[in-house]
Amino acid sequence: MKKNIAIIMGGYSSEYHISIKSGNVVYKYLDKKKYNAYRIVITKEKWFYLDASDNEIPIDKSDFSIKVNRDKVNFDCVFNAIHGTPGEDGLMQAYFELLGIPQTSCNHYEAALTFNKRDLLSTLKPYGVPCATSYYLNKGQSVDEDAIVRKVGLPCFVKANRAGSSYGISKVHKKEDLNTAIANAFKEDTQIIIESFLDGTEVSVGVITYRNEVTVLPATEIISENDFFDFEAKYMGKSQEITPARISNTQEANVRELAEYIYKTLGLKGYTRSEFIFIGDVPHLLEINTTPGLTEESLLPQQAKTAGISLEALFDSAIVEALR
Numbered sequence: 001m002k003k004n005i006a007i008i009m010g011g012y013s014s015e016y017h018i019s020i021k022s023g024n025v026v027y028k029y030l031d032k033k034k035y036n037a038y039r040i041v042i043t044k045e046k047w048f049y050l051d052a053s054d055n056e057i058p059i060d061k062s063d064f065s066i067k068v069n070r071d072k073v074n075f076d077c078v079f080n081a082i083h084g085t086p087g088e089d090g091l092m093q094a095y096f097e098l099l100g101i102p103q104t105s106c107n108h109y110e111a112a113l114t115f116n117k118r119d120l121l122s123t124l125k126p127y128g129v130p131c132a133t134s135y136y137l138n139k140g141q142s143v144d145e146d147a148i149v150r151k152v153g154l155p156c157f158v159k160a161n162r163a164g165s166s167y168g169i170s171k172v173h174k175k176e177d178l179n180t181a182i183a184n185a186f187k188e189d190t191q192i193i194i195e196s197f198l199d200g201t202e203v204s205v206g207v208i209t210y211r212n213e214v215t216v217l218p219a220t221e222i223i224s225e226n227d228f229f230d231f232e233a234k235y236m237g238k239s240q241e242i243t244p245a246r247i248s249n250t251q252e253a254n255v256r257e258l259a260e261y262i263y264k265t266l267g268l269k270g271y272t273r274s275e276f277i278f279i280g281d282v283p284h285l286l287e288i289n290t291t292p293g294l295t296e297e298s299l300l301p302q303q304a305k306t307a308g309i310s311l312e313a314l315f316d317s318a319i320v321e322a323l324r
Helices: 016-029 091-099 108-115 117-127 145-152 175-186 231-235 249-265 299-306 311-323
Strands: 003-010 035-042 047-050 056-058 066-068 071-073 077-080 134-138 156-160 170-172 191-196 202-210 213-216 220-224 239-242 272-279 282-289
Touching: 003 016, 003 311, 016 035, 016 311, 056 066, 077 091, 077 311, 091 108, 108 117, 108 282, 117 134, 117 191, 117 249, 117 282, 134 145, 145 156, 145 175, 145 191, 156 175, 170 175, 175 191, 202 249, 202 299, 202 311, 213 249, 220 299, 249 272, 249 282, 299 311
Parallel strands: 003 035, 003 077
Antiparallel strands: 035 047, 047 056, 066 071, 134 191, 156 170, 156 191, 202 213, 202 220, 202 272, 220 239, 272 282
């Protein structure tokens, strides 16, 4: 009997439209002979099933079910394609855990931890994971520009602590530009993180559970035409994404080992994509994405393709592992 799969997409953040695109790609490539796939759109205003004619059928939030032609449909598994809140920060994960519905991303605590850059890096530093020097700031706190520069130096990066797709991030070269960058970051979150600039090769590494084994995918080298890998570079073609990355055998071995170590240390499952910058042969962790982009052009599918894993196999494996 075919399994009913809810593909959740949308969300409450600036990444809404990117998530819709990811969810539709999952819907397109999911094996229809094996699964009944349902597109479920999550917004602040409403949760609904989008049928083949784009009609909106409301979700019963008490048990996450829908009614189609008067028949009640329950779901065997949820495929999470929401980037940002509430799909990447643990809220949806906790909801499905309470309902007892398997879902493809990591559990709620790990999702919340990895979504919070400050907490993630603070958790991993005692495990010996190299990171940039950082300075933390909450909305409403006074801004001491001199203290920031003393701590992290210039240039530095000002980031929204809980946001993705490079929303709310700026590279700051001059002290007098700090306040503008901080105000921009606070548009996305009430917490920000200011990090020292790491001058080296940037790579992205996917780690997934595939056929019941933790699998590290080939690294992607990121070369931005802009000052850094910002939104334009990610989504408007202003970057080169080279898979496999043009790094030495030593660098490749080091980043693969570290990416797998982080995945296992944090108890992650499902798909993850971690970002690193090399200083010499040593990869420094920037962040971890637990619901990475899943379009044909996205980094994780690129890496899977290089590893010989098709989108059909990639998406099928996520469901198989969740149901396991």
